[in-house]
Amino acid sequence: MAKVIYIDSAGREHAVDAAAGESVMAAAVKNGVPGIVAECGGNCSCATCHVWVTEEFVPLVGPPEELEEDLLDMGVSERRPSSRLSCQIRVTEALDGLTVEIPPEQP
Amino acid sequence: MPRRGTLIVGAGQAGVQLAVALRRLGDTAPITMVGEEPFPPYQRPPLSKEFLSGAAHFDMLALRAPDFYAEAGIDLVRGERVREVRPGLAATESGRELPYDRLALTVGADARRLPVPGGDLDGLCHLRGYDDAVRLRDRLGAAERVVVVGGGFIGLEVAAAARTAGRSVTVVEAADRLMSRVVGAAVSDFYLAAHRRRGVDVRLGSGVSAFDGADGRVTGVVLTDGTRLPADLVLVCVGVRPRTELAERMGLRCDGGIVVDARARTSDPAVVAAGDCAVQPHPVTGRGAVRLESVPNATAQAQVAAATLLGRPPGPPPPPWFWSFQGDLKLQIAGLADGHDQHVVRGTPDDERFSVLYYRRNRLLAVDAVNRPADYMAVRAALGRGATIAADRAADPEIPLKTLIEDPAA
Numbered sequence: 001m002a003k004v005i006y007i008d009s010a011g012r013e014h015a016v017d018a019a020a021g022e023s024v025m026a027a028a029v030k031n032g033v034p035g036i037v038a039e040c041g042g043n044c045s046c047a048t049c050h051v052w053v054t055e056e057f058v059p060l061v062g063p064p065e066e067l068e069e070d071l072l073d074m075g076v077s078e079r080r081p082s083s084r085l086s087c088q089i090r091v092t093e094a095l096d097g098l099t100v101e102i103p104p105e106q107p
Numbered sequence: 108m109p110r111r112g113t114l115i116v117g118a119g120q121a122g123v124q125l126a127v128a129l130r131r132l133g134d135t136a137p138i139t140m141v142g143e144e145p146f147p148p149y150q151r152p153p154l155s156k157e158f159l160s161g162a163a164h165f166d167m168l169a170l171r172a173p174d175f176y177a178e179a180g181i182d183l184v185r186g187e188r189v190r191e192v193r194p195g196l197a198a199t200e201s202g203r204e205l206p207y208d209r210l211a212l213t214v215g216a217d218a219r220r221l222p223v224p225g226g227d228l229d230g231l232c233h234l235r236g237y238d239d240a241v242r243l244r245d246r247l248g249a250a251e252r253v254v255v256v257g258g259g260f261i262g263l264e265v266a267a268a269a270r271t272a273g274r275s276v277t278v279v280e281a282a283d284r285l286m287s288r289v290v291g292a293a294v295s296d297f298y299l300a301a302h303r304r305r306g307v308d309v310r311l312g313s314g315v316s317a318f319d320g321a322d323g324r325v326t327g328v329v330l331t332d333g334t335r336l337p338a339d340l341v342l343v344c345v346g347v348r349p350r351t352e353l354a355e356r357m358g359l360r361c362d363g364g365i366v367v368d369a370r371a372r373t374s375d376p377a378v379v380a381a382g383d384c385a386v387q388p389h390p391v392t393g394r395g396a397v398r399l400e401s402v403p404n405a406t407a408q409a410q411v412a413a414a415t416l417l418g419r420p421p422g423p424p425p426p427p428w429f430w431s432f433q434g435d436l437k438l439q440i441a442g443l444a445d446g447h448d449q450h451v452v453r454g455t456p457d458d459e460r461f462s463v464l465y466y467r468r469n470r471l472l473a474v475d476a477v478n479r480p481a482d483y484m485a486v487r488a489a490l491g492r493g494a495t496i497a498a499d500r501a502a503d504p505e506i507p508l509k510t511l512i513e514d515p516a517a
Contacts (some may be wrong), residue, residue: 012399017225017369019166019168022167026167029170029171030169030170030171030172030175031172031175032127032171032175032178032179033171033173034131038402039402039403039406040152040430041150041152041153041402043152043430043432044478044480045428045430045439045483046403046428047484054410067437067480070480070484071250071484073481073485073509074481074484074485074488075484075488
């Protein structure tokens with residue numbers, strides 16, 4: 001288990017206990033965190049689970065792979081260096097406390 | 108008078124989305140959602156992919172956490188099937204009565220059976236629900252020779268998984284090309300070659316006349332040309348049959364599905380339907396009717412249905428999109444290509460990285476993208492805002508499509 005904290009576009013924090021191996025998207029959707037839509041269910045096909053990873057976690061989470069990079073490039077409303085699709089981030093014990101911001105708009 | 112709220116019949120992707128959308132739109136009335144399966148609502152797409160390969164287990168498939176429904180005020184009734192619906196009151200097969208003010212049908216579809224001799228032999232599988240997937244996964248572990256009947260998305264996804272697991276795999280398709288209902292001929296040809304390169308034996312133009320068996324177990328598939336293919340596991344993936352029985356008993360108009368309008372209303376405007384069970388006006392042209400079997404459609408249509416139930420105008424319809432990940436071949440489709448009069452191929456299929464754009468009278472309709480997600484996203488974005496991409500320039504795979512999007516004149 002690891003705690004993941006989602007900050008929604010109104011600034012509210014939602015803390016979720018996520019299982020190791022689960023995606024950051026799945027943990028949010030299952031627990032009804034608003035603003036992460038995830039239409040494709042985690043197949044890196046819809047770009048509706050976009051998050052901004054907070055600065056201190058960016059090196060731990062790592063950069064997007066090619067498929068994700070293409071979706072971020074084209075499919076999200078406000079691309080930042082910390083942008084990731086949360087379906088492509090796997091929860092690990094090392095990511096305990098991971099904090100991500102949810103953009104106001106998903107495409 | 109106490110509010111009886113909304114009754115949602117069917118607890119799949121569309122049903123869950125409809126319930127969630129009602130809450131998001133501020134509806135505080137009770138919501139009851141009835142599903143016939145004993146499991147909490149789950150995602151079906153991974154059943155033919157990650158679940159078979161062992162990369163996903165049930166908890167990872169759940170659409171929402173177990174506590175979510177109660178917290179959202181959604182009464183989830185599992186393991187019950189609605190038998191009868193009268194105005195204001197539905198009854199399940201076990202006799203449970205479910206009063207309602209508003210009714211939504213998200214009843215989905217069943218895997219179609221092949222009406223040929225031997226269809227009830229052991230070792231013959233279909234794939235629709237979690238039960239089916241568990242059975243298939245367990246049998247796949249012990250099987251040597253697998254025959255998949257049907258060369259559509261699901262059949263080919265399972266074929267790819269079985270081949271990756273080292274099984275001998277034959278795909279039998281009645282049409283003269285793979286996935287003929289959903290992709291263009293160039294893409295079908297590519298997939299034929301690509302699956303053959305990976306060692307899958309693909310037989311096109313082959314119908315099935317019977318299943319062979321011994322001691323009640325399937326031992327092979329008999330093709331219409333008399334060929335016998337030995338098999339210890341047969342998966343029949345020949346499409347779905349929308350579940351219209353309940354709607355028909357209610358007197359709702361059905362024609363290859365429950366007929367709805369662009370606002371998800373059935374022929375009784377007080378009743379909405381969404382997802383695999385619903386036939387809707389063509390979302391792009393408005394001419395003719397289509398039944399779209401996809402998660403994105405279930406999601407979008409459920410949101411429209413929720414707005415309709417609350418008397419709100421729905422948002423503009425997003426362009427339809429689909430995906431099918433067959434092993435390492437990631438197919439992503441945006442738009443609907445039917446009626447196209449021109450197509451443009453970007454990249455070379457031999458590289459296993461290309462896309463095909465479809466046009467009608469120079470207007471962009473759709474894309475089939477294989478391992479080219481940027482092309483898929485660009486076309487999806489263009490279609491979503493009524494833009495197009497010039498066909499002559501799209502053919503150059505070195506020019507990013509996103510730089511070619513031409514927005515409609517303001």
